[in-house]
Amino acid sequence: MMNPELAIIRIKNLRLRTFIGIKDEEINNRQDVIINVTMHYYAEKARKTDDMEHALNYRTITKAIITLVEDNRFSLLEHLTGKILEIASEHPWVEYATVEVDKPHALRFADSVSLQLSWQRPE
Numbered sequence: 158m159m160n161p162e163l164a165i166i167r168i169k170n171l172r173l174r175t176f177i178g179i180k181d182e183e184i185n186n187r188q189d190v191i192i193n194v195t196m197h198y199y200a201e202k203a204r205k206t207d208d209m210e211h212a213l214n215y216r217t218i219t220k221a222i223i224t225l226v227e228d229n230r231f232s233l234l235e236h237l238t239g240k241i242l243e244i245a246s247e248h249p250w251v252e253y254a255t256v257e258v259d260k261p262h263a264l265r266f267a268d269s270v271s272l273q274l275s276w277q278r279p280e
């Protein structure tokens with residue numbers, strides 16, 4: 158059974174603009190990306206103390222993702238998603254993280270295309 162103290166933080170539909178893609182049009186123009194991040198961590202201390210010092214600060218993590226995405230350029234969704242996953246999983250309290258990045262304007266006849274990567278802390 159899952160541990161009830163394992164909190165799940167979800168950063169939902171973080172909408173940013175960046176250079177992503179391999180076509181000339183994509184290299185020369187920023188486009189929208191939509192980012193969803195999930196992080197699992199043991200939140201018992203944060204729950205009991207109501208003190209930010211014991212919580213995984215989703216604001217700090219979100220700001221780091223915004224800086225990464227907006228200040229860089231990427232060719233592949235795989236690379237961009239992997240870099241965001243590095244940020245989402247770097248805090249030592251994070252047990253498990255997933256990142257999904259949508260490129261809504263990538264395919265003419267589809268609503269969106271997305272790529273998801275996950276990370277699990279080794280036992």
Ligand SMILES: Nc1nc2c(c(=O)[nH]1)N=C([C@H](O)[C@H](O)COP(=O)(O)OP(=O)(O)OP(=O)(O)O)CN2
Pocket residue numbers: 212213214215216217219
């Ligand atoms: N694990 C938690 N982390 C954070 C919590 C929380 O309850 N648990 N709460 C906060 C803040 O209260 C708030 O939700 C976010 O902070 P805020 O400064 O408003 O974030 P913004 O990104 O909107 O800040 P801007 O400076 O306005 O861009 C933080 N973390």
